[in-house]
Amino acid sequence: MTKHTFLTLMLLGFLLPMQAQIETITQVIEPALLECRYKWVQKTDTLGTGIAVDTMVLRIGKNVSQSYPQSTFFGDSLVNTPNGGELFSKLFDAALGDTTGTIPMPMSRIINEYHYKNYPKGKLTTWAPRATVYQIEEDYEKQAWTLVDDSVKTVFGYKCQLATCTFRGRTYKAWYTTQLPYSEGPWKFNGLPGLITEVYDTKNHYHFTLVSLKQNNVTPVCFYNIRSELQPEVEKIDRITFLKQRGEFLLDYNKQYDYMETDYHEH
Incomplete structure (x- = not known):
């Protein structure tokens, strides 16, 4: 048996118990009309x-949408398996020694938020599952977009138009298509007259590009109740306080970048 085959079989062995456990923490909100995946x-x-x-996964329903990083879902689901700690360690070791690119690290690559x-x-x-699981609730509002006339670009085969906005400390450019009439986008972006296919800040610190669409047999829009059994009640926190706490983490670990929302520096 080749090393590649062995690693693949081992990964499948991890994924089967994960799927069973995912079902126990999943609350279906409503059917999904469209699932988009963006390279982030x-x-x-x-x-x-x-x-x-x-x-970044974006799943759109009639009334509700959800957006989350795929690596976060993978890692959180793994930890919520009956032998999650052991599986995490084995998969981490396997990924560390993998030269085939088939074994992912069982952890978030960017952020762990839904x-x-x-x-x-x-x-x-x-919903931010960390050592402590936090729930942040804010008003659902669209960004103040400015549509740019005579702007045309093709993204993922769709004719798109350009819009710009300033949102919580960053200025963004977004390409959207009216061929997909969903006023949606990855992360917190929304409010344009069509689906956002590409969006990035003007410093290009964060860049999302549509890479796949699924319109049939789509997984429903779900709430994943991911949290530790040791924390039966989720801690609710306001957005600015949460960002300030994360900002302190950046200082503690001397990180040389900032979060998408930088307006917490103003408070």
Whole structure:
């Protein structure tokens, strides 16, 4: 048996118990009309020499949408298996020694947050499972977009138009298509007259590009109740306080980059 085959079989062995456990922590909110996946690239230092790459999942329903990094879901699901700690260690060791690129690290590559737009109605809820699981609730509002006339670009085969906005400390450019009439986008982006296919800040610290679409047999829009059994009640926290706590983490570990929302520096 080749090393590649062995690693693949080992990964499948981890995924089977994970799937069973995912079902126990899943609350279906509503059917999904569309599932989008975006390549998410983040600069990890001010020189732009380091990057982190992940896949952002966007699942859109009639009333609610959810958005989360694929690596976060993988790692959180793994830890929530009956023997999660042991499986995590084995998969970590396997990924560390893997030269085939088939074994992912069982942890978040960028952030570990799940965003739910219009859930509950009129609110945007962020579920942030860390050592302590936090729930952040804010008003669900669209960005103040400015549409750019005579701008055309093709993204993922769709004719797109350009829009710009300033949102919580960063200025963004977004390409959207009216061929997919969903006023949605990755992360917290929304409010354009069509699906956002590409969006990035003007410093290009964060960049999302659509890489796949699924319109049939889509997984429902779900709430994943990921938390430790040792924390039966989730801690609710306001957005600015949460960001300030994360900002202290950056200082403690001398990180040379900042979060997407930088307006916490103003408070």
